[in-house]
Amino acid sequence: MIPSFLKLANASKELASLTETKELFDRWQKTIKDLQELGTILSTGDEEMQELAKEEYEEMTDQIKALEKDIIIQLAPKDAADETSAILEIRAGAGGDEASIFSADMARMYERFAQLQRWKWEVLACSEETGSKGFKDITVNVGGKNVFGLLKYESGVHRVQRVPATESQGRIHTSTVTVAIMPQPTEVQVQIRDSDLKIDVYRASGAGGQHVNTTDSAVRITHIPTGLVVSMQDERSQHKNKQKALKVLRAKIYEQERIKTEQNRRESRNKQIGTGDRSEKIRTYNYPQNRVTDHRINLTLYELENIMSGESLLNIIRPLQEHYLIESLTEEF
Numbered sequence: 001m002i003p004s005f006l007k008l009a010n011a012s013k014e015l016a017s018l019t020e021t022k023e024l025f026d027r028w029q030k031t032i033k034d035l036q037e038l039g040t041i042l043s044t045g046d047e048e049m050q051e052l053a054k055e056e057y058e059e060m061t062d063q064i065k066a067l068e069k070d071i072i073i074q075l076a077p078k079d080a081a082d083e084t085s086a087i088l089e090i091r092a093g094a095g096g097d098e099a100s101i102f103s104a105d106m107a108r109m110y111e112r113f114a115q116l117q118r119w120k121w122e123v124l125a126c127s128e129e130t131g132s133k134g135f136k137d138i139t140v141n142v143g144g145k146n147v148f149g150l151l152k153y154e155s156g157v158h159r160v161q162r163v164p165a166t167e168s169q170g171r172i173h174t175s176t177v178t179v180a181i182m183p184q185p186t187e188v189q190v191q192i193r194d195s196d197l198k199i200d201v202y203r204a205s206g207a208g209g210q211h212v213n214t215t216d217s218a219v220r221i222t223h224i225p226t227g228l229v230v231s232m233q234d235e236r237s238q239h240k241n242k243q244k245a246l247k248v249l250r251a252k253i254y255e256q257e258r259i260k261t262e263q264n265r266r267e268s269r270n271k272q273i274g275t276g277d278r279s280e281k282i283r284t285y286n287y288p289q290n291r292v293t294d295h296r297i298n299l300t301l302y303e304l305e306n307i308m309s310g311e312s313l314l315n316i317i318r319p320l321q322e323h324y325l326i327e328s329l330t331e332e333f
Contacts, residue, residue, distance in 0.1 A: 021074045028067040035060045069322065076325040081183035081258060082149030087124075087251040088181055091137040093157065095175025100134030102160045102285075103177045105308060107138050110151075112310030119144030124244045125234050139248060141184065148183040153296075153320040155181045156280045162287035172288060176281075182255040190250045198222040199242070204233035221245045228252050283316075292316065297323045 038060065041053040090106050092099040114121045120143035128135040142151070158177045163170055204218040218233035219241040230252065232245040284293045285304060292307050293300045299319055306312035 021071065024067060024071050024074060028064065028071060031060055031064050031067065035064065073322060073325045076328050079149070079152075079258075081185075081254070082152075083146055084148050085119075085141065085143040085184040086148040086151055086181050087184055087248055088140040088142050088151070089137065089179070091178045091180075092134065093176035093178050095160075095173065097134065097166070098160075098162075098164045098173050099175040099177060100136060101164075102134065102158075102175055103136070103138065104134040105160075106158065106177055106179065107135075107140070109308050109310050109313065110140075110142075110154075113313045114142055114144075114310075116310060117144060117147075117150070119147055123234075124248060125232055141247060143184075148181065150317055150321075151181045152183075153282075153317065153324065154179050156282035158283050158285065159281060160285045160287070162285075182251040183258065184247070184251050185254040190254045192223070192246070192250060192253070196224050198224060201238060217241060219245050221249055223249055223253060226253060226256060228256070294320065296320070 035057065038053050038057045042050055042057065088110060090103050090110075092103040095102070111121050120141075122141040122143065123138065124141055125137075125139040126135055127137050156179060158179055159174060160177070161172055161174050164173050167173065198221070200220040200222075201216040202218050202220070203216055215236075215238075217236055217238045218231065219238060220229065220231040221242070222229045228249060230245045230249045232241040232248070235241045235244065280296075282294060282296055284291075284295070285308070286293070287304060290302050290304045291300060292304050294316055297319060299316065301307065301312070301315060303312050303315070307316065
């Protein structure tokens with residue numbers, strides 16, 4: 001049963017969305033009318049007036065195209081999770097130390113992007129790779145509005161092609177990093193019963209100081225109904241590790257159910273769309289060519305440095321959003 005305050009919140013969001021759609025449609029209608037009036041000037045006005053009208057006509061045509069795209073996006077089915085915060089997981093894949101270093105590069109890219117969006121960045125767990133400047137994996141809670149909506153298409157395998165700092169022959173190496181983005185539900189959205197949990201405590205291993213390694217501060221939680229397991233050992237406090245582990249577990253349960261619902265929806269329409277499967281190779285970062293290619297929409301940008309700094313990441317995210325929103329709208333109708 002959905003609490004009444006959640007129903008009210010959902011109704012308010014729907015009303016706001018409808019209001020925005022109507023405003024876009026009104027602007028589109030007005031621009032169409034203005035364009036028709038300009039068309040009359042182009043066909044009947046003097047030469048000077050025609051020249052001025054021609055420039056304005058081209059600008060209005062572009063405005064209409066942009067408004068039509070905005071209306072299509074506004075009408076497309078919304079993912080209920082889009083407005084939520086998210087759990088970000090980055091794991092080094094094939095490529096040894098170079099993969100670990102690139103996983104750290106990716107984390108810095110997303111952290112800078114989060115700063116630009118005024119989101120909160122909270123590292124929940126980080127496993128550093130011994131002997132390298134990277135790490136095997138990192139888990140982050142990214143808090144703010146529309147985090148999942150902007151980052152969800154980052155899920156998948158990211159491939160890097162570059163010459164490692166340790167490479168004396170100048171050979172290009174290929175490494176991979178896996179990114180997972182999961183919406184962060186509220187406790188109301190995902191309720192976990194204590195009876196569904198198996199909690200183990202143990203001594204933490206690795207870096208963290210003597211205190212961490214001499215107390216049973218590490219926590220491993222198993223969700224019995226789904227078999228999902230989350231371990232946390234970064235904090236000295238067992239209680240803090242448990243709270244962090246529950247936050248990640250709640251996100252994993254929510255994401256599993258969300259994916260299941262999405263798969264059922266697609267199967268009912270007898271159509272499959274690649275939209276961020278974690279096993280899917282989605283993007284290549286080629287350093288020698290200053291090139292980033294997203295293979296899902298055949299988008300290539302020659303601004304790798306700006307993308308890796310987080311400054312131009314939106315130049316990839318926005319086209320992906322538009323592509324899949326328009327495709328989902330086509331799928332609906």
